[in-house]
Amino acid sequence: MSGHSYDAENYWKANLRLIFGSLVIWALASYGFAILLRPLLSGIAIGGTDLGFWFAQQGSILTFIALIFFYAWRMNKIDEKFGVHEE
Amino acid sequence: MSQFAINLLFVGGSFLLYIGIAIWAKAGSTKDFYVAGGGVHPVTNGMAIGADWMSAASFISMAGLIAAGGYANSTFLMGWTGGYVLLAMLLAPYLRKFGKFTVPEFIGDRFYSKQARLVAVLCLIVASVTYVIGQMAGAGVAFSRFLEVESTTGLMIAAVVVFIYAVLGGMKGITYTQVAQYCVLIISYTIPAVFISLQLTGNPLPPLGLFSTHIESGVPLLERLDQIITELGFRDYTADVDNKLNMVLFTLSLMIGTAGLPHVIIRFFTVPKVTDARWSAGWALVFIALLYLTAPAVASMARLNLMTTIYPEGPAAEPIEYDNRPEWIATWEQTGLITYEDKNNDGRIQLYNDSEAFAPEAERRGWAGNELVVNNDILVLANPEIANLPGWVIGLIAAGGLAAALSTAAGLLLAISSAVSHDLIKGSINPKISEKGELKSARISLAVAIVVATYLGANPPGFAAQVVALAFGIAAASLFPALMMGIFSKRVNNKGAVAGMLAGLSATLVYIFIYLGWFFIPETNNLANTPDNWLLGISPLSFGAVGAMINFAVAFAVSYATEEPPVEIQELVESVRYPRGAGSAQDH
Numbered sequence: 001m002s003g004h005s006y007d008a009e010n011y012w013k014a015n016l017r018l019i020f021g022s023l024v025i026w027a028l029a030s031y032g033f034a035i036l037l038r039p040l041l042s043g044i045a046i047g048g049t050d051l052g053f054w055f056a057q058q059g060s061i062l063t064f065i066a067l068i069f070f071y072a073w074r075m076n077k078i079d080e081k082f083g084v085h086e087e
Numbered sequence: 088m089s090q091f092a093i094n095l096l097f098v099g100g101s102f103l104l105y106i107g108i109a110i111w112a113k114a115g116s117t118k119d120f121y122v123a124g125g126g127v128h129p130v131t132n133g134m135a136i137g138a139d140w141m142s143a144a145s146f147i148s149m150a151g152l153i154a155a156g157g158y159a160n161s162t163f164l165m166g167w168t169g170g171y172v173l174l175a176m177l178l179a180p181y182l183r184k185f186g187k188f189t190v191p192e193f194i195g196d197r198f199y200s201k202q203a204r205l206v207a208v209l210c211l212i213v214a215s216v217t218y219v220i221g222q223m224a225g226a227g228v229a230f231s232r233f234l235e236v237e238s239t240t241g242l243m244i245a246a247v248v249v250f251i252y253a254v255l256g257g258m259k260g261i262t263y264t265q266v267a268q269y270c271v272l273i274i275s276y277t278i279p280a281v282f283i284s285l286q287l288t289g290n291p292l293p294p295l296g297l298f299s300t301h302i303e304s305g306v307p308l309l310e311r312l313d314q315i316i317t318e319l320g321f322r323d324y325t326a327d328v329d330n331k332l333n334m335v336l337f338t339l340s341l342m343i344g345t346a347g348l349p350h351v352i353i354r355f356f357t358v359p360k361v362t363d364a365r366w367s368a369g370w371a372l373v374f375i376a377l378l379y380l381t382a383p384a385v386a387s388m389a390r391l392n393l394m395t396t397i398y399p400e401g402p403a404a405e406p407i408e409y410d411n412r413p414e415w416i417a418t419w420e421q422t423g424l425i426t427y428e429d430k431n432n433d434g435r436i437q438l439y440n441d442s443e444a445f446a447p448e449a450e451r452r453g454w455a456g457n458e459l460v461v462n463n464d465i466l467v468l469a470n471p472e473i474a475n476l477p478g479w480v481i482g483l484i485a486a487g488g489l490a491a492a493l494s495t496a497a498g499l500l501l502a503i504s505s506a507v508s509h510d511l512i513k514g515s516i517n518p519k520i521s522e523k524g525e526l527k528s529a530r531i532s533l534a535v536a537i538v539v540a541t542y543l544g545a546n547p548p549g550f551a552a553q554v555v556a557l558a559f560g561i562a563a564a565s566l567f568p569a570l571m572m573g574i575f576s577k578r579v580n581n582k583g584a585v586a587g588m589l590a591g592l593s594a595t596l597v598y599i600f601i602y603l604g605w606f607f608i609p610e611t612n613n614l615a616n617t618p619d620n621w622l623l624g625i626s627p628l629s630f631g632a633v634g635a636m637i638n639f640a641v642a643f644a645v646s647y648a649t650e651e652p653p654v655e656i657q658e659l660v661e662s663v664r665y666p667r668g669a670g671s672a673q674d675h
Contacts, residue, residue, distance in 0.1 A: 026169065035334055035335055047308070056161035061168045065372050068176075068368055072366050079362070085667065086666050
């Protein structure tokens, strides 16, 4: 089982780091800007309401899409770098 | 041609298309029935996931709830999209690498126990049946409108159609049918929205129209909406909410529920490679976002149109007379989903918020109570009529709503039937069952699930989207934690996983049943479902997130108190983490 090698361990760590970073942004765009931090952003007006409302109804969704594609793209690079990609 | 004939033409035509495709791609083997041969491109797969995902809840019900609740109900938008981030990063690629047919199969193998597999089957069935109840309720609304019958009759017709439809094909038939359904549903959802956005704001893109200026009044659309509804005693559309804890937990519950729902996860088994599983999640969300970015615009514009229909001279002037009501109100009255009662006998339609705060104003205007009750679930279907759009647009939206309800119901029923036939019967009761016998038991369990869901769908414990939200809570509390721990922890063992799933599932179910009735049977609830009665202000819809935390906590506690999983299981966990060596999905 090659899975116990040093490289495999680093591969998994790189993956976990990337997931962690992505999930911080994921949480910030939804739970942060759209819900808990909305009062802080209420000064920024946008089409009859404020930025928090925009994040709740559109901004968070756009962020999610960008995050998934970014993750898929980065992971493919990491797969190749550690040589664990599929042939 | 009458509107009825146009509806029939659009709905009938779209059905012939789906059934034609289902027959053309009829599943031949059990493998085809479950996973479509594993040869589906990420973009195609993303579209099929989109159709699978966007159900009656997203299509028919969600915009209506946002229209009624405003900002507070943005939770549905974030919750039902944000889960894809979790799926793409925490589950999909690893489950694809694992390469089996069903969710209980993974749980059974990873936690090396038949018991764990059976508990997973139980969780899957409870979540999926609840989900189907919501679909049946939504499909019932759609059928009752376009056939102009009473809503219970509509529900019965929906049940028969779903049954015929789901029995015809397995996953293979469904994948291509669902691509067709996605196209029908997205076109029918966006066309009326584009028209309405143009009418109100001059902007052809509804998501931009939402934040544009309302042509008639010259102020931003959302500001205008706020002005009108607050004058009638309603809450500000864009107002912030006080109970943020509940809002966060509800959103979280929908997100992790998304990642725990078997009919979505099963889709990731059908891609050729691990990298494709990651891309599939992204494409799925792109296709889903097309509708989810349009929905909030539909919601606010429909609410505005509804208000200006009833109060053509503005909220300070008198509302319209009942005898001069638009035709759509009359047609929806037939279904019983709009009701009118002339409480002050003035022949006009007073639509306002009957609250205590507004009572003095209502009295001053000689109003004796709100007279028009509009069911939230009809808003999207009635939207083109409210905006006076041509008849073919109304026919189109009926076809789209049914496509949404049917595609999801079929996907879920497939997940239920494969759990029963593959995991329950073949996996433990009768391992020697023939392929033919397995397919037969799959179809019988499908029929039973439809009957149960139809029975409970007649008196659903909420609007379609709320019932579906309950299903998400259940999936969030039971399946998601088990799947995630199975991949990210080598230490969680069979006992921990089983205890965790049972604790999460039962805590969530008990909390839901206390407020919504035991097994959703009306009038068997112990406490009234009002915010004052909720524990810490947490609604039964939001409790799934708490259930998931209970699941994680119990699983870790039990696992660390008992022995480590065997070495070969730890190696299995290792192997799902690395993409190399993923074959196609395997039977065993």
